[in-house]
Amino acid sequence: MSGLLYNRKASAALASLGAGGRLPHAILLEGPAGSGKHLAAEIIARYALCTAQEKPCGQCAGCVKVGKRVHPDVRYYGVPEGKKEFPIDLVREIRQDAYIAPNEGTCKIYILEQAHAMNAAAQNALLKSIEEPPPHARFVLLCENRSMLLPTILSRVTAIELEVPSVEQCAQALETLAPDAPEEERRAAAAGAGGNIGRALELLGSAKPSKAAADARQLREILVFGDRYQALKILAAYDKDRQSLLDLLPLLEEGFAQAALARYRRPAAGGQEERLTNRLTCEQAICAAEAAAQAAEQARRNVSVPLLCACMVERIKAAVGG
Ligand SMILES: [Zn+2]
Known part of the structure; x- marks a missing residue:
């Protein structure tokens, strides 16, 4: 549950759906990639299949099986690998299956990923199941944008919006x-x-972040206490590995941001970063963090890696006065 707490509006909507003990037959979860649609679908499945009084308990056999994706009454469907559309054949399969009674629970949950990838014919086939659903069937449609669904579908679903x-x-x-x-x-x-x-x-x-974290730690030390050539030498290893650089730079930014925060709060506590924190003013640390953030932005925009690294090192050295 806690993973959705950031999304209070959606959590409240889900809770109110589950509160009456009767989930709607069709729920639409709409939101961009990364907004937690799968997590929300899982929570709905737990509301439906939890056997405890307080649903979803997260501990009963039903909840645990849903979490492990092994509950026989929760079915996942989506666009098959290598395909671009959600096939109508799959919708027909779902319709047939929905008339078969549940295995363990009191209902069957059909989670339809990328529902927006259904063409009109597939959506119309699905519509029949949503209009006259078998009593134990629940459909959860996941989509990035509801404008790609037919109005007839939209008029029959309970929609919940999710935000990143x-x-x-x-x-x-x-x-x-x-x-x-x-x-x-x-x-x-x-x-x-x-x-x-x-x-x-x-x-x-x-595994990359560990190497990236080690390099980021070393780079911060060198950028503050060492010389720019040592720093460029570490960064040279990333010349042909832009993706790993994109793991490294946010860590570098975060390290400086934390130093700025620590400096701002002025804790006297020890720890590995103490030497670095004491050496930098809050402003210097912020400038260094910004330089790392700008480098990451340039790395995403395909700016040459040696160039953006050299610019970042110059900016940080200038900021920290070395
Ligand atoms: Zn439970």
């Missing part, structure tokens, strides 16, 4: 979703992913 969380909200969600990751890496992943929780988890889960 802010970087701050994403970092908060990662506290719960990835408690083992160091805070610095969680914040960098949230920033690197632009708030997209799924992408941020990917960033945290891949």
Whole structure:
């Protein structure tokens, strides 16, 4: 549940749907990639299949199976790999299956990913199931933009809008979703992913961030205490690896941002970063963080890697007075 807390409006809407104990037959979850549609669909499935009094409890066999995606009464459908459309054959399959009674629960949940990728014929086929649904069937449609769905479909669904969380909200969600990751890496992943929780988890889960985190730490030290040639030497390893550089730069930015924050709050606490924090003024640390952020922006816009690294190093050295 907690992953959706950032999205209070959507959480409230889901809770009110589940409160009466009777979910609508068709729910539309609309929002851009990374807005938590899959998580919301999972919560709906838990409301439907939880066997506890207080739904969804997250602990009963029903909830656990939904979370592991092994509940026999929750079916996922989407655009097959290598295809661009949600095939009408799949819709027909869903319609037939919906008339078969549930296995374990009291209802069957059909989660239709990329529902906007259904052509008109497929949507019309689906419409029949939504208009006269078998009593135990619940349909959850996921789409990025409702304008791609037929008005007849839209008039029969309960729609919930989801928004991409802010970087701050994403970092908060990662506290719960990835408690083992160091805070610095969680914040960098949230920033690197632009708030997209799924992408941020990917960033945290891949091996790259660890190497990137080590390099970012070393770079910060060198940029503040060392000389620019040492810094450029580390960055030269990224000349042909723009993607890894995009993992590194948000970490570098985050490290300086944290230094600025620590300086602002003036804690006397020790720790690895103390030397760096004491050396920089709040403004210097902010300028350095901005230089790293600008470099990341340039890296995304395909500016030459050696060029953007050289510019960043010059800016940071100028900011920190070295
Ligand atoms: Zn439960």
